Amino acid sequence: MKKLSLRTRVVTGAVAVAALGAGTFGAVSATAAPAESAAAAPAAATSATSATSAKNTTESTHLTIDAATKAAQAALDAAEKENQRITVAVVDRNGNTIVTLRGDGAGPQSYESAEKKAYTAVAWNAPTSELAKRLEQAPNLKDIPGTLFLAGGAPVTAKNAPIAGIGVAGAPSGALDEKFAQAGAAALGR
Incomplete structure (x- = not known):
């Protein structure tokens, strides 16, 4: 060295x-x-x-993760009582997914469809079955990215403003999907 x-x-x-x-x-x-x-x-x-x-400035109300999960589970339970295999999604006011539950045996297309129905319901603050009827007067609505104008989406409101959307997909009819989405929304009032 x-x-x-x-x-x-x-x-x-x-x-x-x-x-x-x-x-x-x-x-x-x-x-x-x-x-x-x-x-x-x-x-x-x-x-x-x-x-x-x-x-x-403005204030806004948001759905908690616990409330979103409660709503999603209520929708899933309502579908299971009728032997339906569905997926349910809950999105916030901005369309961001809070929770998605895919029931046993739900089809692969149901996941994305449920999220899009939830987004559509909250974006227009109306059930998607009503929005689907609007396509007759404005067929270009269906071209808006991220939306799905089929029955199965229900808005959730607080203080007369939309705060979330619940979307259900997978049942054999949009009427059933929407019935289960409404059951999820109703669970938030309990």
């Missing part, structure tokens, strides 16, 4: 100490920055809140 000169050892040691010091300083600076930012955040939020008046 080659022996290093005194000068090389001193320079190498100084570089190591400098690197260690820079790393420590960087770590202290990195942990100190969020504390300073956190202290400034409430002040910024307060000034932003005072600048925003109530007429510039």
Whole structure:
């Protein structure tokens, strides 16, 4: 092993100490920055809140995961009582799926159909059986992405506004699908 000169050892040691010091300083600076930012955040939020008046904002109501699951299970139970194999989907106001339950033996097409029916019901705040009738006057409605204008979707409302949609697919008729979706919606009122 080659022996290093005194000068090389001193320079190498100084570089190591400098690197260690820079790393420590960087770590202290990195942990100190969020504390300073956190202290400034409430002040910024307060000034932003005072600048925003109530007429510039709106509140919305959302269905909880527990409520969505309760509704989906009620729809599935109603279908099982009639020996029907269905899939039920519950979506939020924005059409995002909260929960989907696929019953034993439900067809593979029922999963996507249930989600689309739920989305369609909440988007128009109407049962999809009613919306299917509107296609006679406006046949282009069916071209809107993500929608399905077949009976089986029911909206869920709170404070006279849509907050969720329940879609059911897989029964031999849209009337049955919608009956089970309505059973899911009714479970939320209990």
